[in-house]
Amino acid sequence: MPDRPTSRDVARLARVSRTTVSLVLNNVPDVHISPETRQRVLEAARQLNYYPDASARRLVSGKTSTIALVWHRGPDQMYRDAFLPGLLQGATRAARRYGYYILFRPIEPDEPDDAWVELARGRHTDGLILSGPRSDDTALLDLHREGFPLVLHGQLPGADIPSVDVDNEQGAMTAVRHLLALGHRRIGMITNAPLAYTASRQRLEGYRRALEEAGLPFDADRVRYGNFDEESGRQAMESLLSLEERPTAVFIASDMVAIGALRALREHGLRAPEDMAIVGFDDIATARYLTPALTTVHVPAFGLGWGAAELLIRIIEGDLPNETQVRLETQLVVRESCGAHVR
Amino acid sequence: MPDRPTSRDVARLARVSRTTVSLVLNNVPDVHISPETRQRVLEAARQLNYYPDASARRLVSGKTSTIALVWHRGPDQMYRDAFLPGLLQGATRAARRYGYYILFRPIEPDEPDDAWVELARGRHTDGLILSGPRSDDTALLDLHREGFPLVLHGQLPGADIPSVDVDNEQGAMTAVRHLLALGHRRIGMITNAPLAYTASRQRLEGYRRALEEAGLPFDADRVRYGNFDEESGRQAMESLLSLEERPTAVFIASDMVAIGALRALREHGLRAPEDMAIVGFDDIATARYLTPALTTVHVPAFGLGWGAAELLIRIIEGDLPNETQVRLETQLVVRESCGAHVR
DNA sequence: ACGTGTTACTGACACGTGTTAGTATACACC
DNA sequence: GGTGTATACTAACACGTGTCAGTAACACGT
Numbered sequence: 028m029p030d031r032p033t034s035r036d037v038a039r040l041a042r043v044s045r046t047t048v049s050l051v052l053n054n055v056p057d058v059h060i061s062p063e064t065r066q067r068v069l070e071a072a073r074q075l076n077y078y079p080d081a082s083a084r085r086l087v088s089g090k091t092s093t094i095a096l097v098w099h100r101g102p103d104q105m106y107r108d109a110f111l112p113g114l115l116q117g118a119t120r121a122a123r124r125y126g127y128y129i130l131f132r133p134i135e136p137d138e139p140d141d142a143w144v145e146l147a148r149g150r151h152t153d154g155l156i157l158s159g160p161r162s163d164d165t166a167l168l169d170l171h172r173e174g175f176p177l178v179l180h181g182q183l184p185g186a187d188i189p190s191v192d193v194d195n196e197q198g199a200m201t202a203v204r205h206l207l208a209l210g211h212r213r214i215g216m217i218t219n220a221p222l223a224y225t226a227s228r229q230r231l232e233g234y235r236r237a238l239e240e241a242g243l244p245f246d247a248d249r250v251r252y253g254n255f256d257e258e259s260g261r262q263a264m265e266s267l268l269s270l271e272e273r274p275t276a277v278f279i280a281s282d283m284v285a286i287g288a289l290r291a292l293r294e295h296g297l298r299a300p301e302d303m304a305i306v307g308f309d310d311i312a313t314a315r316y317l318t319p320a321l322t323t324v325h326v327p328a329f330g331l332g333w334g335a336a337e338l339l340i341r342i343i344e345g346d347l348p349n350e351t352q353v354r355l356e357t358q359l360v361v362r363e364s365c366g367a368h369v370r
Numbered sequence: 371m372p373d374r375p376t377s378r379d380v381a382r383l384a385r386v387s388r389t390t391v392s393l394v395l396n397n398v399p400d401v402h403i404s405p406e407t408r409q410r411v412l413e414a415a416r417q418l419n420y421y422p423d424a425s426a427r428r429l430v431s432g433k434t435s436t437i438a439l440v441w442h443r444g445p446d447q448m449y450r451d452a453f454l455p456g457l458l459q460g461a462t463r464a465a466r467r468y469g470y471y472i473l474f475r476p477i478e479p480d481e482p483d484d485a486w487v488e489l490a491r492g493r494h495t496d497g498l499i500l501s502g503p504r505s506d507d508t509a510l511l512d513l514h515r516e517g518f519p520l521v522l523h524g525q526l527p528g529a530d531i532p533s534v535d536v537d538n539e540q541g542a543m544t545a546v547r548h549l550l551a552l553g554h555r556r557i558g559m560i561t562n563a564p565l566a567y568t569a570s571r572q573r574l575e576g577y578r579r580a581l582e583e584a585g586l587p588f589d590a591d592r593v594r595y596g597n598f599d600e601e602s603g604r605q606a607m608e609s610l611l612s613l614e615e616r617p618t619a620v621f622i623a624s625d626m627v628a629i630g631a632l633r634a635l636r637e638h639g640l641r642a643p644e645d646m647a648i649v650g651f652d653d654i655a656t657a658r659y660l661t662p663a664l665t666t667v668h669v670p671a672f673g674l675g676w677g678a679a680e681l682l683i684r685i686i687e688g689d690l691p692n693e694t695q696v697r698l699e700t701q702l703v704v705r706e707s708c709g710a711h712v713r
Numbered sequence: 714a715c716g717t718g719t720t721a722c723t724g725a726c727a728c729g730t731g732t733t734a735g736t737a738t739a740c741a742c743c
Numbered sequence: 744g745g746t747g748t749a750t751a752c753t754a755a756c757a758c759g760t761g762t763c764a765g766t767a768a769c770a771c772g773t
Contacts, residue, residue: 031491031493033758033759033760034759034760035759043722043723044722044723044724045723045724045759045760046722046723046724046725046761046762047721047722047723049760049761049762050722050761050762053761055761055762058721058722059719059720059721059722060720060721060722061720061721061722064721064722076491078488078491078492078493079492079759079760080429080492080493080758080759080760081434081492081493081494082425082428082429082434082493082758082759082760083429083728083758083759083760083761084759084760084761085425085428085429085728085760086423086425086426086428086429086727086728086729086730086758086759086760087727087728087759087760087761087762088728088760088761089728091424091425093473096474108455109655111454111455111458112451112454112455115454115458115474115476116476119474119475119476120476120478123478128473128475128494129473129474129475130436130471130472130473130474131439131458131462131472131473131474132462132471132472133458133459133462133463135463135466145421148374148419148421149421149422149423149424150374150421150423150424150425151424151471286659312452312655312656313655313656313659316629316656316659316660317659317661318660318661376729376730377729377730378729386752386753387752387753387754388729388730388753389731389732389752389753389754389755390751390752390753392730392731392732393731393732393752396731398731398732401751401752402749402750402751402752403750403751403752404750404751404752407751407752422729422730423728423729423730425728425729425730426728426729426730426731426758427729427730427731428730428758429728429729429730429757429758429759429760430729430730430731430732430757430758431730431731431758432758
């Protein structure tokens with residue numbers, strides 16, 4: 028590999044100082060350089076195919092122009108993978124727009140939870156997007172207190188760290204309202220995950236509020252708990268089917284879990300939506316291709332990624348928005364499993 | 371934000387020179403430092419919570435310890451997104467293992483095709499994985515000629531650039547052999563994409579060879595061309611159904627295309643596998659949840675990512691393997707759509 | 714003729730680290 | 744007692760850039 032040209036080489040070729048090269052190539056405003064010289068520098072740079080060295084630039088400017096997306100893998104791995112392409116595309120598009128690069132850093136289950144800290148402390152990045160944060164992470168709180176730019180994807184109750192998430196409660200309410208509007212009165216629910224997860228509590232709360240709004244009692248007997256995967260949905264539905272008074276509709280707060288629930292129905296010779304109406308949550312790629320096609324609450328993965336990156340970059344550049352807790356709206360996607368189209 | 375500690379601060383606190391700090395913290399071999407001093411330095415670093423500055427380190431060492439994954443978006447965007455989580459996880463895991471970071475850089479359709487070149491020329495990364503390369507990319511050939519470490523995901527016929535890909539031809543042969551073993555003799559094919567794509571040609575060739583092997587003639591009348599998406603599959607199947615002698619089985623070289631084809635069958639009141647056996651290719655996440663569950667050729671996305679990263683890192687570190695064209699094996703996943711379980 | 718301001722540049726420092734060449738001391742060997 | 748060698752460190756350079764302070768040349772108004 029031949030030696031890379033440096034700004035010194037460009038300067039030599041254009042017969043100016045290195046300073047002038049820097050001033051011209053960076054288009055520094057309010058500086059007087061004659062058009063001829065300017066032209067000579069540009070020509071020399073072109074001729075040598077000169078690209079400034081990123082490391083040197085980072086060092087002297089103190090800016091890495093990089094943000095990291097930290098992706099915690101855990102029991103919800105498969106669930107979260109469904110949003111990765113959209114989220115990543117949103118984040119990279121926003122980053123690109125503001126001149127930032129994206130460093131992708133998954134944290135595997137066998138790594139310490141704070142393995143990402145070196146990215147911040149070692150100045151690898153100007154800021155971090157943390158997806159799937161844990162509240163017991165003291166390193167996280169420390170960094171935030173020191174003023175290091177952070178944005179969470181998901182929520183951490185109790186801390187005022189900037190975050191981007193979907194409005195889970197509203198989403199769940201929309202789903203249940205839809206079932207109510209279709210005439211259902213015995214509506215069950217299967218959560219997406221145990222209630223230790225904030226999103227689970229919020230979706231459950233949305234279900235409760237929608238019932239309340241319709242003047243229906245909340246009955247804990249009609250609620251089962253999913254655990255991210257298909258199998259948990261199958262078991263939960265099994266359990267609901269053994270009730271004396273079976274619900275006529277079930278809101279399932281995760282599409283993956285709903286897939287298992289639908290399988291349980293089939294195994295019992297029951298059909299959706301005729302025997303039981305189903306509404307899911309997430310709108311994973313598979314949802315539209317299921318039989319019956321799953322009515323579900325769409326989560327805007329691209330928007331979450333974009334929002335997180337944009338918020339983070341604003342914080343980095345000191346342009347603090349007055350609202351740092353961003354909640355995106357969901358959208359109900361009506362397909363077949365709710366029965367809206369059969370009547 | 372309080373001033374970050376530097377190695378000078380650590381040196382001062384431990385009452386040694388900055389050199390000694392560097393030697394101790396980097397565990398430089400064959401250097402004599404007394405155990406007491408060593409301990410003092412480590413303690414000082416711990417106390418100050420010192421992390422070395424990544425930019426400075428990069429500049430002086432000439433190594434970025436970063437590899438970029440360049441992700442071309444194009445007409446096949448949806449198709450390729452299906453593999454992103456697996457590929458990315460494989461690549462990051464391998465990178466991590468060797469101490470590298472991953473920079474993710476999608477190239478949007480509205481960007482110039484060689485927008486990624488600055489990553490190499492500007493020394494942002496030590497090497498690149500290019501996914502979805504275009505053969506008309508002269509910048510690519512230039513960089514390769516200059517010895518810049520590159521690995522392609524996918525193939526570029528004619529150039530000897532290191533690459534990692536799936537063995538498309540073998541995969542297709544396995545699929546068609548399976549249909550042959552089930553007794554089918556009139557087997558059609560729908561390609562995954564136009565023949566301008568290398569993978570399409572290879573999968574078609576696998577189909578042809580499997581027929582030949584069984585002593586059956588290749589009949590171009592039974593071949594239709596998909597174009598990545600569902601709709602192209604629907605149309606292709608429509609066309610096959612209008613044949614006088616309908617095939618009894620169809621090998622569809624892309625699951626997304628197969629989804630459209632299955633829809634066409636349903637629209638005609640036909641059932642798979644009873645009226646027509648189907649085998650797909652890719653094993654996207656949705657495949658197992660379709661009705662009927664799609665028999666398909668599994669593409670090891672994780673392995674592709676891992677393989678690409680590992681190969682690239684070896685090249686970067688000058689440890690050239692003798693085979694730089696890596697072809698991973700596929701695996702046939704037998705589900706319902708092929709009819710293997712009904713007989 | 715003289716001060717003032719503008720134009721067009723340049724010299725030198727700083728960023729924080731890894732590393733090479735070198736120094737001072739202690740110790741062993743004949 | 745001198746020579747050689749291992750030990751335990753350090754001073755100084757280099758990486759390639761952005762930028763501040765400074766300088767020389769020249770125009771302009773009085």
